[in-house]
Structure formats: C-alpha cells, structure tokens
Amino acid sequence: MRFPNRILAFVLLVTFIASVPFSSAIAQDKDTRPNILFIFSDDHAYQSISAYDSIVNKTPNLDRIANEGMRFDRAFVTNSICGPSRAVVLTGKYGHLNGFVRNGNTFNGHQQTVSKLLQKSGYETAVIGKWHLKSTPVGFDYYHVLIGQGPYYNPPMKTTDGPVNHVGYTTEIITDQTLKYLKQRRDPDKPFFLMYQHKAPHRNWQPGPNEINNYNNETIPEPITLFDDYKGRTSAARNQEMTVKEHLTRFDLKLDPPRNLTPEQLKVWNDAYDEKNAELEKLNLEGDDLIRWKYQRYVKDYLRCIDSVDKNVGRVLDYLEESGLAENTIVIYTSDQGWYLGEHGWYDKRWMYEESFRTPLMVRWPGKIKPGTVNTDMVMNLDFAQTFLDIAGADQPDDMQGASMKPVFEGNTPDDWRKSVYYHYYEFPGAHSVAKHNGVRTERYKLINFYENKEWELFDLKEDPNELNSVYDDPDYADIKKDLEVELQRLQEFYKDDGTIVNFGADRAKLHPTELVRRFRFGEFDNIERSPYGTAVLCDGKKPLFQIPSTGKFSPDFKPITLGGFINPTAADGVIAAQGGQAMGYTMRLKDGNLLFSVRSEGQLFTAVGPAIELNEWTHVIAVLDRNAKLAFIVNGKKIKTDVKAAFISSAPADGFTLGIDGGSLVEDYGATNGLQGKMADFRLFWGTLDNETLQSWVNPK
Numbered sequence: 001m002r003f004p005n006r007i008l009a010f011v012l013l014v015t016f017i018a019s020v021p022f023s024s025a026i027a028q029d030k031d032t033r034p035n036i037l038f039i040f041s042d043d044h045a046y047q048s049i050s051a052y053d054s055i056v057n058k059t060p061n062l063d064r065i066a067n068e069g070m071r072f073d074r075a076f077v078t079n080s081i082c083g084p085s086r087a088v089v090l091t092g093k094y095g096h097l098n099g100f101v102r103n104g105n106t107f108n109g110h111q112q113t114v115s116k117l118l119q120k121s122g123y124e125t126a127v128i129g130k131w132h133l134k135s136t137p138v139g140f141d142y143y144h145v146l147i148g149q150g151p152y153y154n155p156p157m158k159t160t161d162g163p164v165n166h167v168g169y170t171t172e173i174i175t176d177q178t179l180k181y182l183k184q185r186r187d188p189d190k191p192f193f194l195m196y197q198h199k200a201p202h203r204n205w206q207p208g209p210n211e212i213n214n215y216n217n218e219t220i221p222e223p224i225t226l227f228d229d230y231k232g233r234t235s236a237a238r239n240q241e242m243t244v245k246e247h248l249t250r251f252d253l254k255l256d257p258p259r260n261l262t263p264e265q266l267k268v269w270n271d272a273y274d275e276k277n278a279e280l281e282k283l284n285l286e287g288d289d290l291i292r293w294k295y296q297r298y299v300k301d302y303l304r305c306i307d308s309v310d311k312n313v314g315r316v317l318d319y320l321e322e323s324g325l326a327e328n329t330i331v332i333y334t335s336d337q338g339w340y341l342g343e344h345g346w347y348d349k350r351w352m353y354e355e356s357f358r359t360p361l362m363v364r365w366p367g368k369i370k371p372g373t374v375n376t377d378m379v380m381n382l383d384f385a386q387t388f389l390d391i392a393g394a395d396q397p398d399d400m401q402g403a404s405m406k407p408v409f410e411g412n413t414p415d416d417w418r419k420s421v422y423y424h425y426y427e428f429p430g431a432h433s434v435a436k437h438n439g440v441r442t443e444r445y446k447l448i449n450f451y452e453n454k455e456w457e458l459f460d461l462k463e464d465p466n467e468l469n470s471v472y473d474d475p476d477y478a479d480i481k482k483d484l485e486v487e488l489q490r491l492q493e494f495y496k497d498d499g500t501i502v503n504f505g506a507d508r509a510k511l512h513p514t515e516l517v518r519r520f521r522f523g524e525f526d527n528i529e530r531s532p533y534g535t536a537v538l539c540d541g542k543k544p545l546f547q548i549p550s551t552g553k554f555s556p557d558f559k560p561i562t563l564g565g566f567i568n569p570t571a572a573d574g575v576i577a578a579q580g581g582q583a584m585g586y587t588m589r590l591k592d593g594n595l596l597f598s599v600r601s602e603g604q605l606f607t608a609v610g611p612a613i614e615l616n617e618w619t620h621v622i623a624v625l626d627r628n629a630k631l632a633f634i635v636n637g638k639k640i641k642t643d644v645k646a647a648f649i650s651s652a653p654a655d656g657f658t659l660g661i662d663g664g665s666l667v668e669d670y671g672a673t674n675g676l677q678g679k680m681a682d683f684r685l686f687w688g689t690l691d692n693e694t695l696q697s698w699v700n701p702k
C-alpha cells in the first residue's frame with residue numbers, strides 16, 4: 001500500500017505544480033484596487049430613508065452608508081423606469097443609444113458594458129439578485145439572478161451553474177447568495193465588482209415573514225399632495241392610471257394572498273392579514289377615508305419591504321467589517337429610480353417630477369469620502385459606468401455619455417460639472433398611461449415637453465417645490481422659458497437624441513430566414529364556398545376568423561413580415577388581418593377602397609397607402625415589412641414599393657394575431673367593429689420576404 005500512495009503523492013505534486021500559473025509562482029503584488037459593491041434596490045423612494053430625513057420610517061443600516069460617507073441630494077435618472085435604468089448603469093449611455101428604452105425590450109448583451117470592461121481590467125465581476133433585462137447577463141464571472149421581475153417568495157433563479165429553486169423570502173435569499181459569493185466563491189486575489197440587486201420594494205410590496213407585522217399600530221404621515229387635483233398642469237398629469245384612489249388592485253392591497261406560498265408561509269400571511277381585512281369590511285369606508293385607508297395599507301407594506309432591505313444590507317455591511325474588506329471597498333446604495341409614496345395621489349414612477357426623477361444615492365469610501373457629507377451636485381445613473389472604470393484605473397470609452405463621479409466623491413467637483421440634466425421617458429402607450437415626455441432640469445427650473453400631446457410644463461422649483469403650478473404660460477417666465485428651450489435642444493444634440501432609437505434587432509431581421517408561420521384553412525367553417533383560389537370564407541366583419549396569441553412562432557419581434565391572400569370585398573373599409581395593439585403590432589386593411597399597411601413599434605405608427613382594390617372582385621393582396629424595414633405591397637403578383645421606412649417590432653405584442661378583423665386592443669383607431677366584409681381565400685402569414693417562385697405559385701394556383 002505504501003508504494004502506490006507514494007506514486008499518488010508524486011502525481012498530485014506534479015499536477016499541482018503544473019496547475020500553478022507561472023506568474024503566480026513568482027512573488028507578485030496583490031491587486032489592491034478597491035472593491036466595488038453596488039447595492040441596487042428597485043423603486044426605493046428617498047422619502048423612505050431616514051438619512052434623507054424620512055418622516056415615515058427608520059433605516060439604520062442604510063443610514064450607516066450616508067453617515068460614514070456621502071449623501072447625494074441631486075441624483076437623477078435618464079428615464080424613470082426599471083429596465084431602462086439598469087441598461088443605463090451597464091452602458092453609461094442613454095436608452096436611445098443602448099437600445100433599451102422601455103420595459104419589455106431585450107438588452108443587447110453584445111454591446112460594450114462596464115462589467116466587460118472591468119473584467120478586462122482585472123476585476124472579478126458578479127451580479128446577484130434582480131436583473132430584469134431579459135437576455136442572460138454577459139460580462140459577469142458569476143451571476144445568480146431572478147427571472148424577469150421575480151417573485152417575493154420562493155424565487156426560481158438563473159445562475160452561472162444552471163437553474164436553482166429557492167424557498168424563502170427573496171430579499172433574504174439574494175443576501176444569502178451575496179454573502180456566500182463574498183465568503184466562498186470570489187477570487188480573493190482580485191478586486192471585485194459586485195452588483196447586489198434587490199427586487200424589493202417593487203410592486204406589489206409583499207412583506208417578509210419577519211417584518212409582516214411592523215407598523216401594525218401606527219399611522220403613517222400622509223404627504224401633503226395625497227389629494228392632488230392635478231389643476232395647474234397639462235392633461236398628462238390628469239390622464240395617468242397610477243392613483244392610490246383608483247388603481248391599486250385587491251392583490252396590491254393584500255385582500256388576496258400571493259399564490260405561490262408554502263403552507264407555512266401562507267399561515268404567517270393569513271395570520272397577519274385576515275384580521276386587517278375583516279376590519280376593512282366593518283369600517284365600510286368611502287371617499288377620502290377610503291383613499292386614506294388604501295394609502296396606509298399600501299405604504300405600510302412598502303415600508304415593511306424596506307425594513308427587510310435595510311436589515312439585509314446591514315448583514316452585508318457587517319460582513320465587510322468583520323472580514324476586513326470594508327476598508328478597501330467602496331459601497332454604493334442607490335435605486336433604479338425614485339417613487340411616489342402617495343405624493344400627487346400616486347404610487348409608481350415614470351415622471352420627470354422630482355419624486356421619481358430623483359433617486360437615492362449614498363456612497364461610502366473609507367479614506368476617500370469624508371464621513372457625513374451631503375452633496376448637491378447634479379449626478380446621474382448615467383455616471384456609474386465611468387465612475388467604476390475611473391476607480392478601477394481603466395480607460396473610459398469616448399462613447400460613454402456620463403462623467404466619473406470619483407472627483408465628486410473626493411470633494412473635488414470639476415468646475416465644468418453639468419449644470420442641467422436631460423430626461424426622456426418613452427413607455428406610452430403602456431402600463432399606467434404616462435405620456436411620453438422629455439425635458440431639462442436646472443438647479444432651479446424644470447421644463448417638460450409632453451411632445452405627443454404638444455403640451456409643455458415649466459416649474460420654478462424654488463417657488464413651487466411640489467410642482468403643482470406650471471408657469472409655462474406666465475409672461476414673467478418668458479425669458480427663462482426661452483433659455484430652457486435652448487438648453488433642452490443643446491442637451492438633445494449633446495446626447496445625440498434626435499428621436500431615433502438604436503435598433504440592434506435590425507441586423508437580426510436582415511438575416512432572418514423566411515418561414516411560413518401559417519397557411520390558414522377554412523374547410524371547417526360553416527360559411528364557406530368554393531372559389532378559383534380554394535375554399536373561400538364569408539366575412540361579416542364582426543368576429544375574427546382566427547385568433548392566435550403572440551407567443552412562440554407567432555412572435556413578430558425583429559422579423560420581416562409578409563402577409564396576404566385573396567380577398568373579394570363588398571365594403572371599402574375593413575381590417576384583413578392584424579396583430580398587437582397601441583404599442584407593438586401591425587394591421588393590413590382597406591380604407592376608402594385603398595389597401596393600407598401599418599406597423600407599430602414602441603408606440604410609433606408607420607402607415608403606407610397602397611392602390612385601390614375593386615369591390616366584388618377577387619384580388620390577391622400582400623403587405624410586406626421588408627428586410628430594410630420598408631413597407632411594400634404586392635397586388636396580383638405585381639410589386640409596389642413605397643417610400644415608407646417603418647421599424648421592426650421590437651417585442652412580442654400583448655395582443656395576438658386576428659384574421660378578418662382587429663380584435664382586442666386596436667393597432668389603429670378604427671373602432672371595434674372594423675372587420676373585412678366580403679370573402680377571403682388562401683391567407684398566409686410569413687416571417688421574412690418571398691422569393692419569386694413562392695410568390696407566383698401562391699398568386700397563380702394551378
């Protein structure tokens with residue numbers, strides 16, 4: 001036995017020597033660049049952090065970062081919504097240049113990101129928690145992320161090592177995984193860049209088992225604008241759908257429990273809520289009292305979620321101290337944007353008004369940042385990428401659009417630091433119906449352009465910090481208005497925002513192979529007749545012949561489209577086929593006797609008008625979104641180009657494909673009774689464009 005063991009020992013020794021890279025065999029300086037811990041929560045209002053003088057709660061652990069570091073009172077986002085903010089942090093570019101302007105987009109991980117650049121410069125990179133950019137994280141040595149929004153309890157997660165199912169409360173699980181990474185997984189010889197990203201306190205604010213009964217016997221102070229009547233502003237503020245009064249659901253208000261709890265979790269949940277819900281029925285509230293009750297219910301749950309974030313961030317800060325890492329680790333706490341805690345009667349975000357436009361930002365950097373400082377420079381989520389690169393001593397690419405905050409941290413804000421901030425929100429039509437807007441904020445003023453509504457607002461933040469009265473039409477502000485309009489234009493040029501959004505999908509669309517999605521057959525229908533072109537179906541214009549969800553192979557995202565068939569119309573107006581609605585989709589129809597094709601992407605509508613189509617005659621009609629995103633028609637086999645350049649549909653529409661009518665939400669404004677009247681035969685839908693042979697065999701059947 002001794003002999004083989006010796007051989008084994010020798011083999012192990014040789015293997016060990018061979019596995020040690022040559023460079024580490026020589027004494028080498030350890031990389032002493034600072035670690036970067038980026039703590040990112042979701043929808044965290046600065047109004048609910050005691051370091052920001054919160055009147056609604058206490059956050060002792062988050063306050064540690066501000067007390068031992070710097071609190072920023074003018075930190076802004078480029079676009080106050082989740083996914084876009086995350087894409088800005090990763091790229092240091094506005095959404096129109098990183099391709100992610102609204103939730104539902106897919107982040108293109110092939111582009112330049114700060115994680116890739118840090119990795120290249122020798123940092124070990126990791127992201128743990130919420131990701132919410134659809135595509136798999138790229139540029140991270142380790143990831144352990146929620147899928148999509150992710151649930152508050154028992155989250156399935158996607159990791160470098162494969163999928164994992166967790167049982168427990170998500171805020172705690174994300175922290176457990178973060179500590180595990182710090183203690184066991186990371187390479188101790190490299191500085192780390194760790195994104196520790198909470199799902200909380202995102203809607204619908206499900207408290208953890210340890211905080212679920214906090215605030216039970218308290219009344220949370222109300223914001224002074226809880227009963228805002230939206231006078232003094234444009235129609236945009238009135239027309240949103242995000243009020244505490246009307247838009248919180250039963251699920252938001254916890255009148256119904258979450259559906260994915262274990263029996264033990266459900267018991268804790270029901271013990272906490274049953275009594276409170278019974279109380280509501282007894283109270284029989286209405287009017288302002290009901291709003292007050294909803295506000296209390298909503299804010300308490302929100303704050304319970306914050307309590308867990310605070311406690312868990314505390315665990316990580318404690319570990320940094322115990323392990324000695326704290327000294328050389330820069331800790332950043334921020335949120336993807338701000339949030340309405342009842343201000344203006346709202347929950348949610350999206351607006352350029354202060355509560356959502358501003359985001360909390362606290363930074364601790366021992367030896368570099370003076371403890372307990374408050375900074376009022378205008379900084380942005382756009383600045384993180386370059387800040388991290390600067391801290392790492394890596395080059396900042398010229399095409400990044402922010403600025404390093406490192407000198408600001410060190411108390412040496414450059415003289416030419418920005419004096420104004422540019423904002424652009426895109427998600428309309430979309431959740432909560434907040435109109436598209438862009439604008440500029442200076443130290444004292446804010447100009448907002450709701451450009452699709454052709455409405456402007458101007459606020460004097462010194463006179464009107466709650467932004468209740470626009471002075472856009474006030475002659476006293478005429479000069480200020482003019483200056484701000486000039487500044488807005490300057491910023492749009494500076495940030496290269498001319499209204500176009502970079503479309504990484506365009507290349508994909510060009511390469512997409514042509515596929516027949518479906519050839520529709522009508523043999524099973526009652527109202528059919530024979531035609532020279534196969535079985536024809538009679539269309540009454542009132543109901544869809546087919547209705548198919550936009551999932552799987554019916555998703556038109558980043559694909560050229562060809563659709564059509566034989567029609568024999570009896571009326572000059574009617575939808576032949578449509579998919580999607582007000583944000584994404586397309587519709588092919590007759591209008592005043594002409595063939596029309598419209599494509600919608602990101603809410604933008606592109607329409608081409610084709611030739612007149614005879615009534616009571618068979619015509620073969622095709623609409624095309626070609627590989628260059630141009631619209632075209634083919635009528636009886638003859639190609640008709642148009643000069644309409646559209647866009648590819650950048651994500652699957654919520655509403656599916658309907659044949660013979662546009663059912664559900666409408667791509668265009670033609671009313672619900674919009675279908676084709678007459679007959680239809682041999683209808684086909686393709687992703688891609690057709691070769692001549694396929695086209696001829698369709699148009700001229702044997």
Ligand SMILES: [Ca+2]
Nearest residue numbers: 042043082336
């Ligand atoms: Ca968010």
